[in-house]
Amino acid sequence: MLANLSAIGYIWTTLRLRFAPGVHRSHSLGAPMPATVLVFPGIGNSGPLHWQSLWQRSNPEFVRIAQRDWDHPVCEEWADALEDAARRLGPSTVVVAHSLACLAVSRWAAKAHSPIKAALLVAVPDPDGPGFPAEAVGFAPLPMQRFSFPSVVVASSDDPYASLAHAQACADAWGSHLVHIGAAGHINASSGLGEWPEGRALLRQLCD
Numbered sequence: 690m691l692a693n694l695s696a697i698g699y700i701w702t703t704l705r706l707r708f709a710p711g712v713h714r715s716h717s718l719g720a721p722m723p724a725t726v727l728v729f730p731g732i733g734n735s736g737p738l739h740w741q742s743l744w745q746r747s748n749p750e751f752v753r754i755a756q757r758d759w760d761h762p763v764c765e766e767w768a769d770a771l772e773d774a775a776r777r778l779g780p781s782t783v784v785v786a787h788s789l790a791c792l793a794v795s796r797w798a799a800k801a802h803s804p805i806k807a808a809l810l811v812a813v814p815d816p817d818g819p820g821f822p823a824e825a826v827g828f829a830p831l832p833m834q835r836f837s838f839p840s841v842v843v844a845s846s847d848d849p850y851a852s853l854a855h856a857q858a859c860a861d862a863w864g865s866h867l868v869h870i871g872a873a874g875h876i877n878a879s880s881g882l883g884e885w886p887e888g889r890a891l892l893r894q895l896c897d
Contacts, residue, residue: 730754740885757770771794776803846872847873849875
């Protein structure tokens with residue numbers, strides 16, 4: 690796993706040069722991932738054109754975490770839902786978190802939790818930033834303890850919800866590998882990434 694993580698930067702560059710209570714099971718694009726992939730969207734849940742939804746649509750083995758309320762998130766509640774899913778799915782789980790979900794992962798990781806294989810954390814927002822949603826409760830302060838599992842933080846240079854410095858600080862504190870993908874906004878449906886094959890390559894590295 691550590692060898693795979695050390696190769697992520699090279700693989701990413703090559704790809705760019707070439708081009709809860711319950712979970713919801715989602716057809717397969719490419720070979721199945723050799724791990725259980727848990728999709729963890731941010732506030733509002735990921736819409737049909739979001740890369741998380743496109744991945745899940747094309748991979749029946751992916752599962753999506755369930756939340757009581759996607760529009761008025763409470764951090765501890767989201768962290769508890771992650772623990773429920775991780776305990777149910779087992780230690781081969783790789784979490785794919787976007788935006789606000791990344792903060793819930795950090796809160797979950799800072800306390801006793803079920804083991805997972807790894808986490809892919811995309812577009813980590815700054816809970817102290819001016820654009821942070823007022824309806825999100827309990828996400829600050831952001832836990833900065835080192836994770837007990839391998840992880841990758843993916844950041845964009847023009848994310849309206851966080852600076853690259855924030856992404857770097859989170860990656861350093863959590864022991865994550867930082868991947869900077871250039872100007873891609875909040876790395877969501879509005880970024881025009883489609884199925885985001887480069888992100889899938891990062892996921893596969895974490896699953897292998």
